[in-house]
Amino acid sequence: MDLNKIMADLERKHPGESEYLQAVREVLESIEEVYNQHPEFEKAKIVERIVEPDRIFTFRVTWVDDKGEVQTNLGYRVQFNSAIGPYKGGLRFHKAVNPSMLKFLGFEQTFKNALTTLPMGGAKGGSDFDPVGKSDAEIMRFCQAFMTELWNNIGVDTDVPAGDVGVGGREIGFLNGMYQKLARKYHTGVLTGKGMTWGGSILRPEATGYGALYFVEHMLRMAGRSLEGATIALSGFGNVAWGAAKKATELGAKVIAISGPDGVVYNPNGMTDEKIDYMLELRASNRNIVAPFAERFPDATFTPGKKAWSVKCDIALPCAFQNELNGDDAAELLANGTWCCAEVSNMGCTPEAIHAFQQAGILFAPGKAVNAGGVATSGLEMTQNCMHLSWSGKEVDEKLHFIMESIHEACVKFGRQADGRVDYVKGANIAGFMKVAQAMLEQGII
Numbered sequence: 001m002d003l004n005k006i007m008a009d010l011e012r013k014h015p016g017e018s019e020y021l022q023a024v025r026e027v028l029e030s031i032e033e034v035y036n037q038h039p040e041f042e043k044a045k046i047v048e049r050i051v052e053p054d055r056i057f058t059f060r061v062t063w064v065d066d067k068g069e070v071q072t073n074l075g076y077r078v079q080f081n082s083a084i085g086p087y088k089g090g091l092r093f094h095k096a097v098n099p100s101m102l103k104f105l106g107f108e109q110t111f112k113n114a115l116t117t118l119p120m121g122g123a124k125g126g127s128d129f130d131p132v133g134k135s136d137a138e139i140m141r142f143c144q145a146f147m148t149e150l151w152n153n154i155g156v157d158t159d160v161p162a163g164d165v166g167v168g169g170r171e172i173g174f175l176n177g178m179y180q181k182l183a184r185k186y187h188t189g190v191l192t193g194k195g196m197t198w199g200g201s202i203l204r205p206e207a208t209g210y211g212a213l214y215f216v217e218h219m220l221r222m223a224g225r226s227l228e229g230a231t232i233a234l235s236g237f238g239n240v241a242w243g244a245a246k247k248a249t250e251l252g253a254k255v256i257a258i259s260g261p262d263g264v265v266y267n268p269n270g271m272t273d274e275k276i277d278y279m280l281e282l283r284a285s286n287r288n289i290v291a292p293f294a295e296r297f298p299d300a301t302f303t304p305g306k307k308a309w310s311v312k313c314d315i316a317l318p319c320a321f322q323n324e325l326n327g328d329d330a331a332e333l334l335a336n337g338t339w340c341c342a343e344v345s346n347m348g349c350t351p352e353a354i355h356a357f358q359q360a361g362i363l364f365a366p367g368k369a370v371n372a373g374g375v376a377t378s379g380l381e382m383t384q385n386c387m388h389l390s391w392s393g394k395e396v397d398e399k400l401h402f403i404m405e406s407i408h409e410a411c412v413k414f415g416r417q418a419d420g421r422v423d424y425v426k427g428a429n430i431a432g433f434m435k436v437a438q439a440m441l442e443q444g445i446i
């Protein structure tokens with residue numbers, strides 16, 4: 001593989017799509033050596049094919065706000081790769097959503113889904129609709145308008161969307177309601193992250209955060225460390241951060257920082273059930289600020305304009321957005337003695353930050369391995385929907401445990417270095433890539 005030529009071609013075809021180009025480069029750099037040992041991949045031009053989405057739907061979404069004004073947003077669905085199963089991946093509603101962001105997310109999703117051990121292809125979608133400050137009624141009208149365009153391109157065996165940033169249980173409810181109305185036939189498994197009374201899986205809301213902590217547990221165990229008594233700084237306060245805070249606390253760690261776009265909350269005494277529940281209230285308020293946490297709990301303090309990475313901690317867990325932890329943040333964490341960073345958000349760290357962590361020799365694992373428990377549990381939700389039954393929390397949790405352990409094993413298998421240490425970035429990328437590449441090879445040139 002000629003990495004520079006492939007990247008130059010991509011940059012020419014997709015100018016300025018920085019997140020997408022960043023995600024592709026990271027994967028290709030990790031797999032280059034292994035890829036070159038497989039001339040059959042080279043012959044079938046697997047890399048050139050795997051980096052491009054199968055297709056992208058772009059559509060206009062027009063809706064009416066509470067003031068009676070007409071609003072127009074853009075909607076997208078990127079169907080990235082279906083070599084190992086139907087397209088699967090979340091929807092992101094955020095003002096910064098654009099094709100580059102959704103292509104990076106769809107690309108990552110393809111390998112993440114391969115790691116889960118379940119048969120799911122990769123996809124992503126969403127809109128530049130900004131949920132901040134919107135009423136529930138506005139969110140409902142937007143979701144309905146979005147689904148009016150999307151519904152014909154998704155389906156139980158075609159493409160199964162779910163949540164992501166800005167899309168949680170409430171949005172999935174509105175989207176599903178409109179889908180069923182348009183389809184005129186009940187398709188239970190066309191979206192995942194559904195409510196518990198209409199086909200949702202127990203533990204799906206918690207799954208991304210829980211899975212991440214199960215992965216971190218395995219990583220620490222192998223390194224002779226433990227979560228017991230460790231201090232954790234995490235970014236965000238949405239669904240993913242909530243699940244991570246809940247499981248981290250249950251496993252004996254102390255979550256001493258959470259953050260939002262407005263600043264960081266230092267929480268020296270760790271989380272209580274009440275504090276964890278309050279994170280959900282913050283998310284549901286649609287205000288996208290974390291400051292009220294410190295007003296509600298006086299043992300916590302809010303500092304505006306600062307990130308979670310300014311707090312001295314053992315473990316850093318980015319749980320919010322891509323590139324939220326940069327080279328300077330990594331240097332600050334390392335200077336403060338942080339010895340582990342696990343990306344819970346997709347591509348939460350910049351290449352400079354990853355490089356700094358790897359140079360310093362601390363434990364680091366990438367989002368596609370760490371956060372795969374979310375989509376894996378979506379896969380379990382699809383299975384339950386197909387079988388027309390629902391498993392108990394214990395059953396789902398056991399399966400999630402097993403999947404996260406398998407992902408960790410795959411990372412170790414493909415990422416073990418000559419000095420005995422595990423490069424989790426390489427391990428996750430190679431394991432995910434090999435599975436999808438092999439599937440593409442066996443199914444011919446299509």
Ligand code: GLU
Pocket residue numbers: 088089090091112160161162163164165192346371372374375376378
């Ligand atoms: N958006 C989540 C992710 O990045 C979940 C996707 C899903 O459940 O389909 O993996």
